[in-house]
Every structure is written in structure tokens, then in C-alpha cells.
Amino acid sequence: MTDTKTRILDAAESLIAQHGFDVSLRAITAKAGVNLAAVNYHFQSKDALIDALVARRIAPINRLRIEVLDAVEREHPEGPLPLEAVIHAFVDPPLRMPGREDIRILFGRLYGTPGEFLHRLFEPHLKPLAARFRVAFARACPELPPADLMWRMHFTIGVMVHTMSWSRIISEITGGEVNSSDTEALIERIVRFTAAGFRAAVQDAQSQQGARHA
Amino acid sequence: MTDTKTRILDAAESLIAQHGFDVSLRAITAKAGVNLAAVNYHFQSKDALIDALVARRIAPINRLRIEVLDAVEREHPEGPLPLEAVIHAFVDPPLRMPGREDIRILFGRLYGTPGEFLHRLFEPHLKPLAARFRVAFARACPELPPADLMWRMHFTIGVMVHTMSWSRIISEITGGEVNSSDTEALIERIVRFTAAGFRAAVQDAQSQQGARHA
DNA sequence: GTCTATAACGGGATAGAC
DNA sequence: GTCTATCCCGTTATAGAC
Incomplete structure (x- = not known):
């Protein structure tokens, strides 16, 4: 016991x-x-319980993310970083997570609830991480304007979080046609999708105004 | 009044x-x-209020999405559909939404809360829409295997939803450096990012097993 | 149709015995 | 450290006056 x-x-x-x-x-x-x-x-209260509960899972994941990123940067002390490797360092640890699927869903739930937990949990746990990865992504995509860089990091988080929240349900409603049990392949799919997104051309300031698709 | x-x-x-x-x-x-x-x-209950509240917003959005998609398909009665146009038909109506920013956040919150509302709201409102767009995306990406198609639709939804939930907060914590007030440009960024993701190469069944990034 | 008042309930938190 | 019993509050929902 x-x-x-x-x-x-x-x-x-x-x-x-x-x-x-x-x-x-x-x-x-x-x-x-x-x-x-x-x-x-x-714990003192229910809120404190939730704080402890989240901290218990986020801390080791972020530690791992930083470790993996450290390794990537050591292998590439100068020049551009390999984009897929940076994305991988970011999305792999939370998606692979220790055992229980519950944790993935819980994690996704946190991101899906902006406001309430932001200042209590994401500010301390996520802010330094975001700063660290921001420079890494900037090194991986040197030519990308800062605003686009931030948005694409944001989009990548969206893909990751939404997958964590919904992967099980997706498997259910598609009748197993889409299978989320193969974590390895799923991570690979996410990395490919988002890496391509990072590499997409940006619209220049001129054409930004009136562009529309036929 | x-x-x-x-x-x-x-x-x-x-x-x-x-x-x-x-x-x-x-x-x-x-x-x-x-x-x-x-x-x-x-209303009869609080739950019924929420149902009515969601239905009031989702219905016109989905109607618009279908209308736009209809137009795209009319312009391309056969052959592949333009991918950006299909994505646009899917993400533009919810992101542009009628006026109030609250609705975007609410919408994002719904997606971020899997389970509770799925069978009550998404099953009726979203299932037919997903089926419709699935064939459209298949026509836009004819060479994409079905499983990849589904996952990439799923990823696109993740980008859209996460942006809806967090755009305001993102603007705050980045100190206005990243600005979400320009809806037009934001939609354009999303379309570019996800379109590139759809076009990314898929890993073949062979290399799926042991691929890893240096 | 809309309000006042209250019922019936479940929530988090606490005091004190063990 | 752990349990029992209880307090107090906020919640949804309803009954009945206006």
C-alpha cells in the first residue's frame, strides 16, 4: 500500500x-x-492539491525537454539548429508521458482552460521553458520574423495539446480507423506536420492586406 | 431593451x-x-441553457462553412480542390465570428473540454460537418493516406481551437509583441501553417518503425 | 411573463476524538 | 496520522405571489 x-x-x-x-x-x-x-x-485546500498534482507531472517533463534540447544544442554549437529536433524536444516528453493516459488528458485539459490556471501554474512552470525554446526555434528558423516565430510556436502547442486531449476520443469516434495507441508514430506525424508549418513561406507586409484565395 | x-x-x-x-x-x-x-x-436547466447557447453560435458558423465549401466545389467540379480554400472554409467562419471576442474564447473552451460536451453537442453539430469536410480534404490531397488525412484535419482543428482560446492571453503575456487583433492576418497565418502541414511528406510504413532525428 | 422566497442538496473546510 | 461528525456556504431548482 x-x-x-x-x-x-x-x-x-x-x-x-x-x-x-x-x-x-x-x-x-x-x-x-x-x-x-x-x-x-x-494539502491545505483543493486548489493546493491541484497545484501539487500538476507540479508533480510538469516538472519532470520540462526537465526532460530541457535536457533533450541541451543535447541538441551541444551537437550544434553554432549555426542553425535542426528544426525537427527542436520540435521533438518540445513535444515528445509530454506526449510520451509516464504510463497512464490520464495524464495526457489532464495536461490537455489544463491548456484548454485558459485564465484559471494560467497565473498559478503556467506562469511559473511554462514561462522559462517558453523563453528557452523561443531562442532555440529562432536558431532553427533564422529567417523567420519574430511574430511569425511566436505564432508558429503557438500553433505547434495547439497541435500537441489538442492531440493530447482528444487522441483517445478520436480513436473511438473513428472506430479505430485512426489509431492513437502507436505513440511513436503519432509523435512523428506531429513533428512532420508542424515542421512543415514552420517552414511555410510567410506573407510579406505588402500582400498581407488584401490577399484572398480563389 | x-x-x-x-x-x-x-x-x-x-x-x-x-x-x-x-x-x-x-x-x-x-x-x-x-x-x-x-x-x-x-430554459429548463443550466445544461439546457448551455446547449442553447452553443447551438445559437455553432449553427450559423457551420452553415457558413458549408456555404463557402459549396462555392469552392462549384468552382472546381472535378479534379483536386485548392487546399488553402478548403482550409479557409473550415477555419475562417469560427475565427472571424460575429463581433464579440467572448464567443471565440467560449468556442475554444468547448473543444478544450473533451468528454462532457462531446455527445451532447459535437455529435449532432460537428459530425456531419466533419464528414463533409473529410471528403473535401481528400479531394484536396488525393495522394494522402486516409489515416494521415484524418490526423492532419485533427491537427488543423487543434491549431484553430488553441488560437481561439489563447489569442487574447498570448497578446497579453507577450506584451503586445504578438498581436491578435488583426483577425485577417491571423487567419492567413493559420492557413499557411496548416496547408504546409497537409502537404508535408508522410513517412512510409517501412521507415515508420525506427526513425529518429539526430 | 416576471419576480420573491425558499426548498433541497452538495460542496469545501474544520474541530476534536482516537 | 487518521477518522467521525458537523458547520457553513453556494448551488440549482421550484412554488407561489404579483
């Missing part, structure tokens, strides 16, 4: 992934097989 | 965009300037 604290975290993680952040403490403690008051003993 | 029913819908829309779906009926009715009981009179 594991630690009470981690059992609460595990139960909360699973339930939040399935039912969202408004899961009751009663449901969590029931699933964890611990008493209702335990959650307020080990 | 407008209709009570629509005032409730407007208030709910705005508040949900800002604070999520667990906004209280008290807050909604207070903002709408109507009585608490009104929401249960005009």
Missing part, C-alpha cells in the same frame, strides 16, 4: 482527467480509499 | 468565456439584469 498523499494525487489525477477540475473531494477521497479530511490535512 | 431570453444567453456567453462553464446562475442572472428564476423559466 502506497503513501496516502500519493494515493490522493493519483485518484485526483484520474478523476480530473475523466470529469474535469470540478470533481468533488468526496469523489477523490472515495476513489483513493482515504478519509475525506485527509486531503485537507496533507 | 432586448428580449430576456437573449439577454440571459449574452450574459452567460460572456461569463463562461471569462470564467468557465461552472459559472453560477446567480452570476449570469445578475449580469443579465434579470431574475434568478428566469433562467429556469425560459
Whole structure:
């Protein structure tokens, strides 16, 4: 039998992934097989529980992302970085994640809920990461204007997050035709798609105004 | 003074965009300037209110998407469809949306909350749309294997949704460096990014297994 | 049709025994 | 550390006056 604290975290993680952040403490403690008051003993509040829960998963993932990026930069001390490798360092750790699929869904849920958790969680956990990867992407796409660079990083996050949230459901509604169980192949698909997006031509300031597709 | 029913819908829309779906009926009715009981009179329940609220916005958007796609297909009765035009038909109506930015955020929030609303809202509203666009995308990318086609549609939705949810926040945290107020340019960026992604080479079944980036 | 008042319920948090 | 019992609050929904 594991630690009470981690059992609460595990139960909360699973339930939040399935039912969202408004899961009751009663449901969590029931699933964890611990008493209702335990959650307020080990953590101060439900919010603090969620903070701890997210930090437990985000921290190692971001550490891994930085490590992988470090390795890429070591291999290319100067000149442009290989774009696919940078994207890979960014999207692989969260998508591959430790075991449970719940965590992927939970993670996707976080991104899908802008505002509430932004200042509590993303500001500390994600801001330094974004800064780090921003210069990496800039080195991978030297000719890309800064605004386009930011938007395309943003788009890449969108692809990653949406895939994390919906991959299981996608598999269901397409009747298995689209299979998300092969994580390796899925990551590869994402890298190819977004790398091509990064390399797309940018519209120049002139034609930006009235361009329309026939 | 407008209709009570629509005032409730407007208030709910705005508040949900800002604070999520667990906004209280008290807050909604207070903002709408109507009585608490009104929401249960005009709609049966809070869930029914949300259904009505979403349907009110999704229906015209999807109608427009189909209309635009119809026009594209009329101009190209046979042979491949222009990819950018198909993407445009899909992402432009929701991103351009009627006036209020709240609606974009709300829309993004819906996609970011898989599970809860899927069977109630996306099944009826989105399933026929997806089927329609699927054949359109297949005509635009004839050589793309079906599985890749589905994933890339999925990725495109991810880019669109994430942009809708986060565009305002992105503008804030980047200090205006990245500006989301120019909807026209933003749509153009999305179309370029995703079109390039659709056109990316697919990994063949052989190299799918052990490919890794240096 | 719209409001006032209240019912019926479930939520998070806490005090105190063990 | 863990449990029982309880408090207090906010929530949805409803009944009935206007």
C-alpha cells in the first residue's frame, strides 16, 4: 500500500482527467480509499492539491525537454539548429508521458482552460521553458520574423495539446480507423506536420492586406 | 431593451468565456439584469441553457462553412480542390465570428473540454460537418493516406481551437509583441501553417518503425 | 411573463476524538 | 496520522405571489 498523499494525487489525477477540475473531494477521497479530511490535512485546500498534482507531472517533463534540447544544442554549437529536433524536444516528453493516459488528458485539459490556471501554474512552470525554446526555434528558423516565430510556436502547442486531449476520443469516434495507441508514430506525424508549418513561406507586409484565395 | 431570453444567453456567453462553464446562475442572472428564476423559466436547466447557447453560435458558423465549401466545389467540379480554400472554409467562419471576442474564447473552451460536451453537442453539430469536410480534404490531397488525412484535419482543428482560446492571453503575456487583433492576418497565418502541414511528406510504413532525428 | 422566497442538496473546510 | 461528525456556504431548482 502506497503513501496516502500519493494515493490522493493519483485518484485526483484520474478523476480530473475523466470529469474535469470540478470533481468533488468526496469523489477523490472515495476513489483513493482515504478519509475525506485527509486531503485537507496533507494539502491545505483543493486548489493546493491541484497545484501539487500538476507540479508533480510538469516538472519532470520540462526537465526532460530541457535536457533533450541541451543535447541538441551541444551537437550544434553554432549555426542553425535542426528544426525537427527542436520540435521533438518540445513535444515528445509530454506526449510520451509516464504510463497512464490520464495524464495526457489532464495536461490537455489544463491548456484548454485558459485564465484559471494560467497565473498559478503556467506562469511559473511554462514561462522559462517558453523563453528557452523561443531562442532555440529562432536558431532553427533564422529567417523567420519574430511574430511569425511566436505564432508558429503557438500553433505547434495547439497541435500537441489538442492531440493530447482528444487522441483517445478520436480513436473511438473513428472506430479505430485512426489509431492513437502507436505513440511513436503519432509523435512523428506531429513533428512532420508542424515542421512543415514552420517552414511555410510567410506573407510579406505588402500582400498581407488584401490577399484572398480563389 | 432586448428580449430576456437573449439577454440571459449574452450574459452567460460572456461569463463562461471569462470564467468557465461552472459559472453560477446567480452570476449570469445578475449580469443579465434579470431574475434568478428566469433562467429556469425560459430554459429548463443550466445544461439546457448551455446547449442553447452553443447551438445559437455553432449553427450559423457551420452553415457558413458549408456555404463557402459549396462555392469552392462549384468552382472546381472535378479534379483536386485548392487546399488553402478548403482550409479557409473550415477555419475562417469560427475565427472571424460575429463581433464579440467572448464567443471565440467560449468556442475554444468547448473543444478544450473533451468528454462532457462531446455527445451532447459535437455529435449532432460537428459530425456531419466533419464528414463533409473529410471528403473535401481528400479531394484536396488525393495522394494522402486516409489515416494521415484524418490526423492532419485533427491537427488543423487543434491549431484553430488553441488560437481561439489563447489569442487574447498570448497578446497579453507577450506584451503586445504578438498581436491578435488583426483577425485577417491571423487567419492567413493559420492557413499557411496548416496547408504546409497537409502537404508535408508522410513517412512510409517501412521507415515508420525506427526513425529518429539526430 | 416576471419576480420573491425558499426548498433541497452538495460542496469545501474544520474541530476534536482516537 | 487518521477518522467521525458537523458547520457553513453556494448551488440549482421550484412554488407561489404579483
